[in-house]
Amino acid sequence: xxxxxxxxxxxxxxxxxxxxxxxxxxxxxxxxxxxxxxxxxxxxxxxxxxxxxxxxxxxxxxxxxxxxxxxxxxxxxxxxxxxxxxxxxxxxxxxxxxxxxxxxxxxxxxxxxxxxxxxxxxxxxxxxxxxxxxxxxxxxxxxxxxxxxxxxxxxxxxxxxxxxxxxxxx
Amino acid sequence: xxxxxxxxxxxxxxxxxxxxxxxxxxxxxxxxxxxxxxxxxxxxxxxxxxxxxxxxxxxxxxxxxxxxxxxxxxxxxxxxxxxxxxxxxxxxxxxxxxxxxxxxxxxxxxxxxxxxxxxxxxxxxxxxxxxxxxxxxxxxxxxxxxxxxxxxxxxxxxxxxxxxxxxxxxxxxxxxxxxxxxxxxxxxxxxxxxxxxxxxxxxxxxxxxxxxxxxxxxxxxxxxxxxxxxxxxxxxxxxxxxxxxxxxxxxxxxxxxxxxxxxxxxxxxxxxxxxxxxxxxxxxxxxxxxxxxxxxxxxxxxxxxxxxxxxxxxxxxxxxxxxxxxxxxxxxxxxxxxxxxxxxxxxxxxxxxxxxxxxxxxxxxxxxxxxxxxxxxxxxxxxxxxxxxxxxxxxxxxxxxxxxxxxxxxxxxxxxxxxxxxxxxxxxxxxxxxxxxxxxxxxxxxxxxxxxxxxxxxxxxxxxxxxxxxxxxxxxxxxxxxxxxxxxxxxxxxxxxxxxxxxxxxxxxxxxxxxxxxxxxxxxxxxxxxxxxxxxxxxxxxxxxxxxxxxxxxxxxxxxxxxxxxxxxxxxxxxxxxxxxxxxxxxxxxxxxxxxxxxxxxxxxxxxxxxxxxxxxxxxxxxxxxxxxxxxxxxxxxxxxxxxxxxxxxxxxxxxxxxxxxxxxxxxxxxxxxxxxxxxxxxxxxxxxxxxxxxxxxxxxxxxxxxxxxxxxxxxxxxxxxxxxxxxxxxxxxxxxxxxxxxxxxxxxxxxxxxxxxxxxxxxxxxxxxxxxxxxxxxxxxxxxxxxxxxxxxxxxxxxxxxxxxxx
Numbered sequence: 001x002x003x004x005x006x007x008x009x010x011x012x013x014x015x016x017x018x019x020x021x022x023x024x025x026x027x028x029x030x031x032x033x034x035x036x037x038x039x040x041x042x043x044x045x046x047x048x049x050x051x052x053x054x055x056x057x058x059x060x061x062x063x064x065x066x067x068x069x070x071x072x073x074x075x076x077x078x079x080x081x082x083x084x085x086x087x088x089x090x091x092x093x094x095x096x097x098x099x100x101x102x103x104x105x106x107x108x109x110x111x112x113x114x115x116x117x118x119x120x121x122x123x124x125x126x127x128x129x130x131x132x133x134x135x136x137x138x139x140x141x142x143x144x145x146x147x148x149x150x151x152x153x154x155x156x157x158x159x160x161x162x163x164x165x166x167x168x169x170x
Numbered sequence: 171x172x173x174x175x176x177x178x179x180x181x182x183x184x185x186x187x188x189x190x191x192x193x194x195x196x197x198x199x200x201x202x203x204x205x206x207x208x209x210x211x212x213x214x215x216x217x218x219x220x221x222x223x224x225x226x227x228x229x230x231x232x233x234x235x236x237x238x239x240x241x242x243x244x245x246x247x248x249x250x251x252x253x254x255x256x257x258x259x260x261x262x263x264x265x266x267x268x269x270x271x272x273x274x275x276x277x278x279x280x281x282x283x284x285x286x287x288x289x290x291x292x293x294x295x296x297x298x299x300x301x302x303x304x305x306x307x308x309x310x311x312x313x314x315x316x317x318x319x320x321x322x323x324x325x326x327x328x329x330x331x332x333x334x335x336x337x338x339x340x341x342x343x344x345x346x347x348x349x350x351x352x353x354x355x356x357x358x359x360x361x362x363x364x365x366x367x368x369x370x371x372x373x374x375x376x377x378x379x380x381x382x383x384x385x386x387x388x389x390x391x392x393x394x395x396x397x398x399x400x401x402x403x404x405x406x407x408x409x410x411x412x413x414x415x416x417x418x419x420x421x422x423x424x425x426x427x428x429x430x431x432x433x434x435x436x437x438x439x440x441x442x443x444x445x446x447x448x449x450x451x452x453x454x455x456x457x458x459x460x461x462x463x464x465x466x467x468x469x470x471x472x473x474x475x476x477x478x479x480x481x482x483x484x485x486x487x488x489x490x491x492x493x494x495x496x497x498x499x500x501x502x503x504x505x506x507x508x509x510x511x512x513x514x515x516x517x518x519x520x521x522x523x524x525x526x527x528x529x530x531x532x533x534x535x536x537x538x539x540x541x542x543x544x545x546x547x548x549x550x551x552x553x554x555x556x557x558x559x560x561x562x563x564x565x566x567x568x569x570x571x572x573x574x575x576x577x578x579x580x581x582x583x584x585x586x587x588x589x590x591x592x593x594x595x596x597x598x599x600x601x602x603x604x605x606x607x608x609x610x611x612x613x614x615x616x617x618x619x620x621x622x623x624x625x626x627x628x629x630x631x632x633x634x635x636x637x638x639x640x641x642x643x644x645x646x647x648x649x650x651x652x653x654x655x656x657x658x659x660x661x662x663x664x665x666x667x668x669x670x671x672x673x674x675x676x677x678x679x680x681x682x683x684x685x686x687x688x689x690x691x692x693x694x695x696x697x698x699x700x701x702x703x704x705x706x707x708x709x710x711x712x713x714x715x716x717x718x719x720x721x722x723x724x725x726x727x728x729x730x731x732x733x734x735x736x737x738x739x740x741x742x743x744x745x746x747x748x749x750x751x752x753x754x755x756x757x758x759x760x761x762x763x764x765x766x767x768x769x770x771x772x773x774x775x776x777x778x779x780x781x782x783x784x785x786x787x788x789x790x791x792x793x794x795x796x797x798x799x800x801x802x803x804x805x806x807x808x809x810x811x812x813x814x815x816x817x818x819x820x821x822x823x824x825x826x827x828x829x830x831x832x833x834x835x836x837x838x839x840x841x842x843x844x845x846x847x848x849x850x851x852x853x854x855x856x857x858x859x860x861x862x863x864x865x866x867x868x869x870x871x872x873x874x875x876x877x878x879x880x881x882x883x884x885x886x887x888x889x890x891x892x893x894x895x896x897x898x899x900x901x902x903x904x905x906x907x908x909x910x911x912x913x914x915x916x917x918x919x920x921x922x923x924x925x926x927x928x929x930x931x932x933x934x935x936x937x938x939x940x941x942x943x944x945x946x947x948x949x950x951x952x953x954x955x956x957x958x959x960x961x962x963x964x965x966x967x968x969x970x971x972x973x974x975x976x977x978x
Contacts, residue, residue: 012447012840024234026210026224056658067214078923085624100658101243107621110574122807123244123381128491137238138382140229149489163448168412 028135029063032096032120036038036073036131037127038158041114043094050093053081055108057098057122086111094118097131105129126167132156136167145169177768201820202227216344219322232794233722236760239266240789241724245630247328247355247375249619249629250364250537250571257494259629259651259663261287261358261728263787267351267379271391271975272895272905274948275936278348278376279341280971285373286726286787287307288911291925291959292966294517295397295474296425297507298341299960300357302371302620303730304805304885305708305779308525309739310917311816314962315510316739317916321370321671321708323361327378327497329528329541330564332368334587336549337508337674343522343547344376345479345501347421349391349403358785359710359730362647363631363671366583366613370669370708370734378497381485384417386977393948393973397474398426401971407483412617417483427474427506434693436921443471455690457514458864461552467519467552468506474964477503490549495530504551510962512684512695516962524560536580541564542651547778548594555601555682557594562587568615577619585611589675598682602697607679610638611672625655639701640677640744645670655861659718666714670705670736677703677738677772691825692745692766700772704736713801722791727784734779742817743769744868745824747841751848758849761860764829764841768821776811776873779882795897809846812880815871817919824867841865886912886927906933916961936975944975 007144026036036050038167050073054061068078083089095112099122109119109130120127127147130157133145134152146166151158205213216224217350231234243266250256254265263285275281279298284287289306292298299306301319304399309316322338323330326346333340347941354376361369382737384407392402403421409415429438433459434449436874441449448463458464502523509518524545543562546845550556568581588608591601615633622628627892629651634644645669645713680699710732719723749764783805790798815823829839844865848854854861893907915922931953936946947970954968 015525023228025208025570026213027228030210030213030221030225034216035219038218065209066210070211071214087624099254099660100256101624103627104621104624106572106577107575123242123252123254125244129252137235139385140232140235141226142229159312161218165219 003103018117024142025059025062028122029060029067031135031142031144032060032064032094033067033071033073033078035118035120035162036078036094038159038162039092039093039151040117042155047076049077051079051081052094052096053083053089053092054096055086055089055098055104056101057096058082060096060098061128091115092117094120096120097122102126106116112154118151118154118156133166136145143167176789179519192347193534193917194730197209197468197591199541201509202229205913209488215670233489233791233962236791236794237721239268239720240791241722243304243353245355246377247364247373248357250568250617251577252494256661256716256718256724257655258663260649260665261362261712261726261730263356263358263784264352265965266354266911267348267353267937270348270351270354272903272936273893273907273933274905274932274946274950275348276393276399276948276950278351278354278828279342280950281348281730282374283352283891284799284893284907285354285356286890287728287803288356289886289911291911293960293963294427294505294860295399295505295966296423297475297505297967299508300339300341301885302356302362302374302760303732303781303783303803304807305371305732305734305781306917308396308734308779308809308882309422309775309813309881310735310884311514311813312515312739312919313817314743314776314918317508317918317961318510319371320674321368322372322690323365323367324367324374325365326376327495327528327530328365328375328539328566328829329526329542330368330562333547333674334562335558335560335589335670337368337671340503340520340522342475342477342503342505342520342548343501343524345481345499345524346376346378346399347419347423347479349389349405349421350378350419350481352379352383358507358728359712360647360667360708361649361663362731363615363649363667366500366585366619366633367611367635367645367647367670367672367705370706372895373577377465378481378483379405379407379417379854381409381487383407384415384485387595389977390625391973391975393946393971394949395971396967396969398424399969399971400424412852413487415485417485417488418481419483420480421633424476425474426472427963428967430471432468432471432517434515435918435962436514438921444699451690453690456688459686461685461687462552464552469519469551471506473504473506475503476507477501477505479712491532491534493532498525498527500525508513508960509550511556513553513801517552517964519548521548521551535570537570537877538566554596555591555632555684556595556930558589558591558603560587560589565754575621576804577617579615579617579619581612581617583614583615585609585613587675601686602682603675604681608638609673609675612636617909625657625780626651627651627655627752635672637673639673647703647844653683661716661921663714665710665712668707668709670707673701673703675703675758677740678771680740686934691767694765694767696767696769697740697772698769698797701739703772706734706736706738708732724787724789726787727787729784730782730978732781732865734777734781736780737777738772740772740774741775742768742820742824743771743773744866745769745821745828746864747825747828748862748864751845751854752860753849754857758845758854759857760845761857765929766825768824775813776876777813779807780810781807781885798888798893800892802888804888805885806887807882807885809876809880809882811873812877812882813871814875814877814880816917820869824869827867827869828865840867872878883913883915884917886914888912903936903938904933904949905936906931908932924961925961926957928955928957928959929953942976942978945973946975947972 021042121134126134390404407421408416480500481712487493525541528541548557571578590606617631631649649667682697685694712730750761785803787801830842889911956965
C-alpha cells in the first residue's frame with residue numbers, strides 16, 4: 001500500500017505545473033464601469049467626481065484604474081479608492097465588496113442603509129444580505145444578480161437595461 | 171450480462187449524441203479570439219448589452235471558474251446564512267454536485283470519502299458505515315447495533331432524516347438520488363446548538379438543486395456494471411416563470427452482494443443460507459431460531475441493496491427575502507447489511523417504505539420549516555418485533571435580526587416522533603415497543619453573531635431541549651466561537667461546543683420479551699427501557715486555521731479535543747432461575763428443567779471517551795487542467811472506565827453464579843443453595859407436592875476491573891484521501907482518487923475483529939461528447955483489494971461501471 005501511495009504522490013507532483021492567469025477581474029471592472037454609466041445618483045457632496053471604493057480586491061481595483069485613466073462618466077472623473085475595512089470606506093457612489101470580504105456585507109449594508117450608494121458584491125446570493133448587485137458565474141458565464149428594490153431603497157435610479165440584462169431578484 | 175449493459179449504454183449515448191447540436195458562440199459578430207484580443211479600453215466603449223454578449227462569448231476563464239467553484243464556495247449550514255466557506259466559523263466542507271459526479275462516487279455515502287474527517291466503510295455492496303471523526307463502537311463488546319453511527323445528524327434541506335427508534339441514519343431510506351443534489355455541506359464537531367440533538371460529532375446537510383440549477387429541462391445519470399449494479403436518476407425541472415419553479419425527480423439503485431453466504435459470529439465463518447438454517451453449536455443447539463422462517467428472513471441473500479425514490483419540488487420565489495418551497499416524495503428500500511438485532515449472523519434485512527412532505531418559507535426575516543415523514547420501517551426483516559409504523563414531525567421557526575455588526579437569530583423547534591409495532595405483532599409482548607411509543611422534543615435557540623471589528627468575530631449559539639419522557643428537565647447545548655481573520659488569506663478560529671444525543675425510543679420504551687425456548691439458554695430475555703438515563707454528551711475544543719498561501723491553494727487545518735460521557739447501552743441486569751422442586755427422600759430434586767430468564771435494561775455506563783485529533787485538507791488548482799485534493803485525519807481515542815467484560819461474559823457469570831458446581835461435584839450456585847435452604851427450612855415439600863425455587867444473580871463487573879487510559883482501537887489512527895482531477899482536453903476528464911485508512915479493531919459481544927489498513931483506488935474516465943452528454947467508465951476499488959472494511963461483513967471486490975450523464 002505504501003508503494004501505491006508513493007506512486008500516486010509522484011504522479012501528482014509530476015503533473016503539477018504553473019498557474020495561469022484569469023481575466024475575470026477585468027470583466028468585473030468593466031461591469032462596474034458600465035453600472036456607473038447606467039445609474040443616477042441624487043446630488044451629493046462629491047458631485048465633481050464619481051467615487052468607486054473597492055473593499056478587499058486589489059485585482060479589480062487595478063483593472064478599474066486602467067479603465068478610468070481614459071474614461072469618464074458623463075463629464076465626471078472616476079476616482080478609485082481602495083479600502084481594507086468598513087471603517088476605511090468613505091463617501092462613495094459605488095462600493096464593491098470583494099468575495100474575501102463577503103462576511104462584512106451585512107454590517108456594511110446596515111451602516112450604509114440610508115446612503116445613496118450602490119453596493120456591489122462578488123458572490124451569488126448576496127442580494128438577500130443587502131447587496132444591490134452581486135456577481136456570479138453560471139455555466140462558465142459571468143452574470144450578475146440585481147435587486148431593483150434595494151437600489152431604490154438607496155435612493156438610486158437604475159436604467160431598465162441594467163435590470164433586464166441581469167438576474168432580477170426582488 | 172455486463173457486455174449487454176455497455177452496449178445499451180453506448181446505443182443510448184449515440185442516440186443522444188445524434189440529437190445534440192454543437193453550439194457556435196457568435197452573437198454580435200465577435201468570436202472568442204476577437205474578444206480576448208480586445209483591450210480594456212476597447213471593451214469599455216461597448217454598451218452594456220454588447221459588453222455582456224462579448225463576455226459571454228469569451229466566458230469566464232476556466233481557471234477563474236475553478237477558483238470560484240472549488241476555492242470560493244458558499245456555505246449556509248455553519249451559520250444558517252450564506253457565507254464564504256473561507257469565513258465559516260466551524261470546520262466545514264462543501265461538496266458540490268459536480269465534484270461528486272466527477273469523482274465517480276456511486277452514492278451519497280461513498281461521496282463522503284471526499285470529505286475530511288469522515289470514515290466510510292463498505293459493509294455490503296452499496297451499504298456503508300459513515301462516521302464523522304470516529305468514536306465508533308462505543309460501547310464495545312456488545313451488539314453489532316452499537317457500531318451504527320448514532321451521533322451524526324443527517325438532514326435533507328435541514329429536514330432531519332434521523333432514526334429516532336434505534337438511533338443513526340438509515341442511508342438507504344433517503345428518498346433522493348445523486349441527481350437531486352446541489353451540494354452536501356458537512357459541519358464537523360458538536361452542532362446541536364444549531365440543529366438540535368444528535369448533531370454530536372457533526373452535521374451532514376444535503377442541499378437539493380436550487381432554482382439557479384433549473385436551467386435544464388431533462389437531466390439524468392445512469393450507470394451499470396459489476397455485481398448486477400444499476401444506478402440511475404432522472405429529473406425533469408422547469409422554470410415556469412421568473413418566480414415559479416417545478417421539478418420531478420426519480421432514482422433507482424440495485425446492487426448484488428459479492429457472496430450469498432452469511433457470517434455466523436460464533437463459528438467465525440460464512441455459511442450458505444441452507445447451511446445456516448441447519449447449523450448447530452457444539453452443544454447441538456440450533457443457531458437459527460426455529461420460530462423464524464429463513465426464507466422470509468433471507469428471501470434473497472444475494473441482494474445487497476435495492477431502493478427507489480421519487481420527489482416533487484415546487485419553489486415559489488416572490489423575492490430573495492420571500493419564498494416558499496414545497497417538496498414531497500416517496501421511497502422504498504430493501505437491503506441486507508449489518509444486523510440491528512441480536513442475530514447469530516452478522517447480516518440481516520432492513521426494509522422501509524416512507525413518504526415525506528417538507529414546507530420551507532422565508533418571509534421577511536422569518537425562516538420557517540415544517541415537515542412530516544411517515545411510513546413503515548422494518549429494522550430486522552423476518553424477526554417479529556422490529557417492524558413499525560412511524561411518523562416524524564419537525565417544525566422550526568427562526569427569525570433573523572440584523573443590527574449591523576450584530577446578528578441575532580432566535581428560534582423555536584418542535585419535534586414529535588412515534589413508532590408503533592401494534593399492527594405487526596402476533597401477540598402483545600413480542601414487539602420491542604408493544605404499541606405506540608412517542609417522543610416529543612421542544613426546543614428554544616438563540617444565535618448571536620458579532621463582529622467586534624472587521625476581522626474579529628464572536629459567535630454564541632445556544633439551544634435547550636425538553637424531552638417528553640423527562641418533562642422537568644431542560645438539556646442545553648452550545649457553541650462558543652471566536653474567529654480572527656489575520657488578513658484576507660488567513661483565518662483562525664477557536665471553538666468550544668457541547669452537544670447531546672436524544673434518547674431513542676428503544677432506550678426509553680423497550681418492553682420486549684424474547685422467547686428463546688427453542689434456543690440455548692436463557693429461555694426468555696426481557697428488554698426494558700429506561701426513562702431516567704442521562705443523555706450522551708460530547709464536549710469539544712477545537713482550533714481551526716484556514717489559509718490561502720496562494721490564490722490557487724486552500725488549506726484547512728483542524729485540531730480538536732473532545733470528551734464524551736453518559737454513553738448508554740443495553741446491558742444484562744440479572745438472571746433468574748426458577749424451577750418446581752420437591753424433596754425426594756432426603757434429597758431436594760428438580761421437577762423439571764429450570765426456566766432461565768435474563769433481564770436486560772438500558773443504562774448509562776461510566777465509560778468516558780477522550781479524543782484528540784487533527785485533520786488537514788488541501789484543495790489545489792494546479793492549473794486549468796489539473797486539480798489536486800487531499801485530506802488526512804489522525805486521531806487517538808482513549809477510554810476511561812472502560813469495561814473489558816463483554817455482554818455475554820456478564821450473562822455467563824450471572825448464570826455461573828446461580829448454578830456452578832465445584833470440581834468435586836458439590837453444588838455451590840445460588841440456585842442450588844437456595845434449594846438446599848428451602849429443604850432445610852421445610853419450605854420444600856415432599857413429592858408429588860412442589861414449590862417453586864427461584865434465585866437471581868445480579869452480578870456486575872467490579873469497577874476495579876475497569877480500565878483507564880485504554881486505547882480505543884475501533885477508530886483507525888489515520889484515514890484520508892488523495893485525488894487528482896485531470897482534464898487534458900475540454901472533452902476528456904480523468905478523476906482518480908485513493909481513499910485509505912489504518913488498522914482498527916472492532917469488538918462485539920462475541921469477538922474482536924481486526925480490520926487491516928487498506929487503500930481503495932478509484933478512477934473515472936469521462937468523455938464529454940457534447941454540452942448535453944457525457945459518457946464514462948467508472949472503476950471502483952480498481953486494485954481489487956477485497957479485504958473487509960467492516961467487521962463480519964462482505965468482501966466487496968473491484969467494480970467497473972459504464973454510464974452516461976445527460977442534460978437537455
